[in-house]
Amino acid sequence: MNVHDSRTARYSDVPANEVAETFLSCLERARHETWPFDYWLLEGALPEEDVDAVLSLSAAPPEGMVLNGRRETNNALRFFFGRENQERFAVCRRIADGFKDARVKRTIEETTGTDLSGTHLRIEYCQDPPGFWLEPHTDILVKKFTMLVYLLDDPALRLAGTDIHQGPPDFKYVTTATYGRNLGVIFIPSKSSWHGVGHHPIQGLRKSIIINYVGAEWRDAFELA
Template sequence: MFDAAASIRCALEEADARTTPYRHWLLTDVLPEEAIRAILALPITPADIEDTAGRRETHNSTRRFFAPDEQDRFPVCRALAAAWQEPATIAAIETTCNVDLGGNLLRIEYCQDRDGFWLEPHTDIGAKFFTMLVYLSDPPSGEDWGTDIYASPSEFVGSAPGQRNAGLIFIPGENTWHGFRQRPITGVRRSLIVNYVTPNWLSRHELAFPDHPVA
């Protein structure tokens, strides 16, 4: 089995730190290629969604998470959940991002976005304490599938590199505006969203280890 935790830690050590328009980090080679192939081979069909209305929660019933049930069914889900729960991974995140994750809970969402998907600018403030995105598929030539970064809800700054195995990290705050402008998606835009959320997170079925906060 691949060593996802070591790969994540290496990506964190080599992260490209940015301060404009807010603190964020760009990553490359986040996961072992074997892990990405295993994720893409999961028998999880992309949901047929006509309009998100700019929010993922518009279609909560179709969302998929690396929760205990999925970990029991699929070894790759179990391996990645363990990698992001591992104390050495937590320590690497805390060192890179100057953040304390202790007592928070791991949440990993597997996203498969089709043409027509978009997200309005938002900040992730609230119960989300940490946000990391890992892109799993290369967009076709001429298409940009990276997360859009904004200085304000109406001031677009640029997009994170969205190529396969690249990543984006930010610590949610009042100015961490991000989204996804509606644009062509030829095929399926696949990604992982990794959050550490506060213990009062209500949707316990989304959590990787509902009863085990990170050390």
């Protein structure tokens, strides 16, 4: 029995969820890199029809973003897959349901070694304008899992993926996770998971989804799925 067959048999008593099934298959194929920290490069992270549905959301790109290298500066402009948006947009609910699937959480734990017990799901849809950048940083440790899924197939955004860095003192650039439709990257936030988005020339909007599982102490409940 191959890996796919064994997974199918193991979960045969669980109703199918296309988002969950697509992601589980993607995670099996993911390329695991170990330096300068563990991260996984993804292809086909979401069902293609859900990528299209996210791109069709009637969510206007945020206006007046402050491009200072920190996403939290623009907290008031951010779009989350919270309860309200799940009621408004079916795709928000579908993706949230997929990543709430117990099989998904268990397989993430087995693959990455993180502990998702007691965590909450947090999903953000990002539309980053030309000039957007993020300074090298590590996610706060209340985040137990970070996954970025890029949404557009646009050569002008080829360099707009997530940069991987070594940590202090030099924050040496190592590589960039390629931006492209339904490509992505996973890492487990830690003191060594330095990443960012460099000052690359970006034309058009850099569209992506960020999926986190966060600890029970997360303060902003409206962000949670």
